[in-house]
Amino acid sequence: MKTFAAATLILASSAMANDCNINLQGEMNLEQGILTLKTDNRTLQLDGRTAYLDSQMLHLNNEQADLLNNYHKEVTLLAPKVADIALEAVGLASEGISRAFGGLLGDDDALVLDLGTEMADLRHQLQQEFYAEDGSIRFSSHHFDEDGIVVNSFENEFEQKIEQAVERSMGRILIAVGKEMLFSGGDMQAFEARMENFGEQIEHEMEAKAAVLERKAEHLCYDLTKIDQLETRINQSIPELEELDMVRVSRSVHSM
Template sequence: MHRLSSLSAALLLVLSGSAAAHASSCSVESNYDLKLRPDALELSGEQQADRRLKISNGRLWVNGAEMDLSRGDQQRLRDIERHARVVADQAKDLAIDAVALAGTAIARVGSALGGSDGEALVKRIDDMRIKLSARIEDRFEQGEFDDKYIEQEVEAMVSEFVPAIAGEVAALAVSAALSGDAAAAERFEQRMKNFERDIEREMEARGKALEKQAEALCPELLKIEALDEALEVRLADGSALDLVSLKH
């Protein structure tokens, strides 16, 4: 039954592909979670749970209190906000492509299983993919772009369908084993091996394409990092904002 766990792992390649993209030539590290509003960037501290930043049109608020800024910092914050919106737009497209990739991976398994159950599964997957892509678009248009939302939604989509697929594969394997037809059981096992190999190759290739899309974010991220490092404003404890850092 090792073939069962291998197929499930193949489905999760899209998630490992996303991880590889984040570990690309300019992987991002930040002490903040970002939410993109129509008129502002809102950042909440991960390590400092009580720290909340708001950046809007060259102005900065820390925990609700507006900070005094030099003209240089005002312009830098405007530029940071502008570049952040460019990155968010590109990230939205990347997220929709990741959703499509996850849906394709799962649908391929459903199609390979065949039968009415497989067809119904493929339809459910496609419906969910369309709805999830629409939700991503809607959230972005409303300015509610949350950098953790996409990952959670894709993981939820994969998690919903992997058990159903695993159960179907198990049922087919048991049916082949109980049929008494050794040749049929062997053919089923070989079919699963071939399918696993093919889908791993396809998902790896598509995952690399996603990585290239992720790397296209690097120029804008580098601009944000440079602007962040140039900010003169300091927090009450004397520390810099340190919005983002990149590993090159």
Template sequence: MKTSTLAIISALSISGTAIAGDANSLSFGSEQCNIEFKNDVRIEPQRLQITNANNQHLVYSSGLLEVDGQPVELNAEQQQALDDYTDKVRTYMPEVAQIALDGVKIAGVALEEVGAAFGISHNEALSDIVENIGVNIEQTFYQDGAFVMGKQSFEQLGNDIESQFDEDFEQAVEQAMVQSIGSIFIALGSELLGSGGDMDEFELRMERLGEQVEQRVEVQASQIEQRADALCHSFSELAQQEAQLLSMILELKEYQLLSN
């Protein structure tokens, strides 16, 4: 069970790649790039709002820009640059939450694989932790029909996940083992009989079983890591594009979203 438990933890850590780091920064994938979030963004179907530390708002809707309640006139070049920037914000930001949610799904797959391998039908404590993390991600990023992302989101979500692991995970593993010990012994007995009582052959079969579970999880985890690396690159480019935009539209200075 050690290998399989590690696979579950690894899968959950993949979801953490999208929210790891300090309270207002992200670390993506294997590239270890860091993106710092300066302010909060709220994305609605027809409206994008950025809120700074002073609770002032930038609102961009239907081609109209309003900063701290005052309309800002844009020339054609500024309009095009702002349109390109906001389109990418709408594309990239929700992918952070999706990567985190997909990582949680992989943890669920790992639980199912472990259960199938050992004939375990109930692993409720672990399943509840995985499910609760998914719910936390959903509720943090998706609020009242809008996608919300920023410093407060990451700080709260990171604290919630860390708390759940610290307080609940070890206890849940122990509880799952106690609840499933009978099924595990039956499965182990079947495997031992299948190997003709040869302990070396039995050990080899168990190692293969653990490797099969791990490989199934790692394939999906690798795909998510590739997405995270690509997103890291996209955010780095977006931060550079934003810096150019701030030099074009001075009113946006206090509403910077990203830096790297």
């Protein structure tokens, strides 16, 4: 089922490049411009140059306030990039699946049209994860794991919709396969070659688009590294935050 593999591989393209290792400690949330960092026993809230540690305002000098303001700004700039990559990944996966079904059943087939609507709804749900009703960006550390951006609940729902689509259309798929074999004169090898070429065409097109996402994900790793480095400077400058260590980023070393 190479045509389906060509589409589903796009979900993996939302992950970070293989040499970028991310480890987030505690919880990080951005909502309505307020950045909240929670560990096991401390809560830090940042709103630009103002900071509250366990609900108590921190008294900061200009240098310290600048550091926290830069930290807040970097996370705020990071959030829409995360949303962009996740939404593009789901969009490309949907495109690949639609191409696969459309090539077999026809673009105007009821199943293909229904599946397109379901995929659009799924993308809208994901968009609501990242954007509030007023259009402001929101971000949570649960959008990440060790491998990068994840949308596990959406990936599971995506897979379920594909399985249900196949079950609903098995009869039509078999008929379409029969027609394809007739076009090949009943020659099974010719039919397999035809389907193989179709799958490779979709895979080639999807991989080219996925490469763009991989480059965006690589730059996201760079952005997270900047946040990690800022935390080190905050540790050294603000005694109350000497244990702040939410973001850890390292690079794997590949042998040549």
